[in-house]
Amino acid sequence: MKESQISRRCKTIVPFYVMDLLARAKALEAEGRSIIHMEVGEPDFVTPPPVIEAGKQALDSGRTGYTPATGIPELRHAVAEYYQTRYNISVPASRIIITPGASGALQLILAALINPGDELLLTDPGYPCNKNFVEFFSGVPVAVSVGPDSEYQLNSAMLEQHWSERTCGALVATPSNPTGTIVPKVEMAAIHETVTRRGGSLIVDEIYQGLIYDNPGYSALEISDEVMVINSFSKYFGMTGWRLGWLVVPEQFVDSIDCLAQNIFLSCSAPAQYAALASFRPENIEILEARRQEFKARRDFLLPALRELGFDIPVSPQGAFYLYANCANLTDDSFAFCYELLEAEGVAVTPGKDFGVNEPEHHLRFAYTTRIEVMEEAVNRIRRFLSR
Ligand SMILES: Cc1ncc(COP(=O)(O)O)c(C=O)c1O
Known part of the structure; x- marks a missing residue:
């Protein structure tokens, strides 16, 4: 089998950049480092x-x-x-x-x-x-x-x-x-x-x-x-x-x-x-509604906290579990920023590059799919990273 047999489609399709970052985060975890995951687009709750x-x-x-x-x-x-x-x-x-x-x-x-x-x-x-x-x-x-x-x-x-x-x-x-x-x-x-x-x-x-x-x-x-x-x-x-x-x-x-x-x-x-x-x-919807309230509380915690750190989030998001933050005040290379933040402080977030070509270098996505206490620690770590 030769590589040339693989279709052009497979050669042009790009993987999620965050997967490499996730692999690095896992490797750091395997070395015993504490990693806070804010890159993953799935609820941290198991199926009810x-x-x-x-x-x-x-x-x-x-x-x-x-x-x-x-x-x-x-x-x-x-x-x-x-x-x-x-x-x-x-x-x-x-x-x-x-x-x-x-x-x-x-x-x-x-x-x-x-x-x-x-x-x-x-x-x-x-x-x-x-x-x-x-x-x-x-x-x-x-x-x-x-x-x-x-x-x-x-x-x-x-x-x-x-x-x-x-x-x-x-x-x-x-x-x-x-x-x-x-x-x-x-x-x-x-x-x-x-x-x-x-x-x-x-x-x-x-x-x-x-x-x-x-x-x-x-x-x-x-x-x-x-x-x-x-x-x-x-x-x-x-x-x-x-x-x-x-x-x-x-x-x-x-x-x-x-x-x-x-x-x-x-x-x-x-x-x-x-x-x-x-x-x-009804008993399942009750569980899901409690989870929705938890996501709301997380958004209400993280949104002002990130703004206070200097990220620009001009429109307050009303749903999903993501904050898409403009980081132009802080860096011109959001991709490098993600890796540096991960290496220095063990906080994993998704680079704008994963979502298109519209100023990706100035954007990061934070997923609030983790508990507020953990996000408090993430915010402290990001603050320390920014003041280095
Ligand atoms: C906007 C959007 N559409 C579709 C999907 C695909 O989700 P699934 O196939 O798990 O239902 C996702 C997954 O993150 C998504 O964010």
Whole structure:
């Protein structure tokens, strides 16, 4: 086997830079150093007990085979009921497709929408995989630089400005990774109006929807049945490793998505789907809501603490568990800064480079996926690092 046999795709796709940093952090830990992890984009809570119990029962009762490619009907119905009870939205279960995480949902919807050469508008900074997924389906990602003026989100004026003859739609994430900012509902309606008038499709990634702290939040499904909505059991539901999410599509897309899902994934994990049924039970929601309050308290601790240290966070994030900090006051090389901070003080954060090319050297992402007492120590260490 020669290296030349590996596809060009594999040579151009970039890994998450933070993975190398994480490897270094682990190596330092193995040497006995104390490392505070603020780089990881997953809740530090394990899956809640009701879901674990349901997962065990699924295994004990032999729920280990393939399921329909669109997911088990019970789970599709449970998601529909969740939209009804939590957001007062009526979505038929037939439009809900269970997927292997939001990652699976993103791949299915992009495969369903993109023809070769089609452009899709996205944000920079944004979730790094989106651009790669668009390219997998021979599309062209058009990353629009966003900043504090638009709360790090796309708006309808930007869509008008960047829309071309080849644009097939736009993808927004609310709350966003890495900024935690949201698209207000009125702006989402304006975005939807623009995309529809231009004859395109709107994809809304709502993976952090359950983790909004200052208001009850909304779903883009309230605006129109035409919006393609992505969600996941990973973040709010605390099930990252079970690999389960969902996609809501207009009725006309269901058969095509079913066919794509059969071909690409065949089926999601059966035990994970039966376990996820317990996610929506009141006793589980109670646990998740307590966790949401904990994340809110963490944000309320870390946001002023970082500002006080000299990081500029011009828009207060309303959701997810990230703070995207401008560090131009402190360094012109956020990547080197991350490594120096790790080596000197054992605090691991993610460099802006992982989220695009829009001034990455001046940005860092802090994940508040660790307890407040630990973050207090992290803040002390960062203060010491900055005053060296
Ligand atoms: C904005 C966003 N979308 C999608 C994903 C994929 O998540 P999963 O496949 O675990 O549901 C992530 C993961 O961090 C994310 O931040």
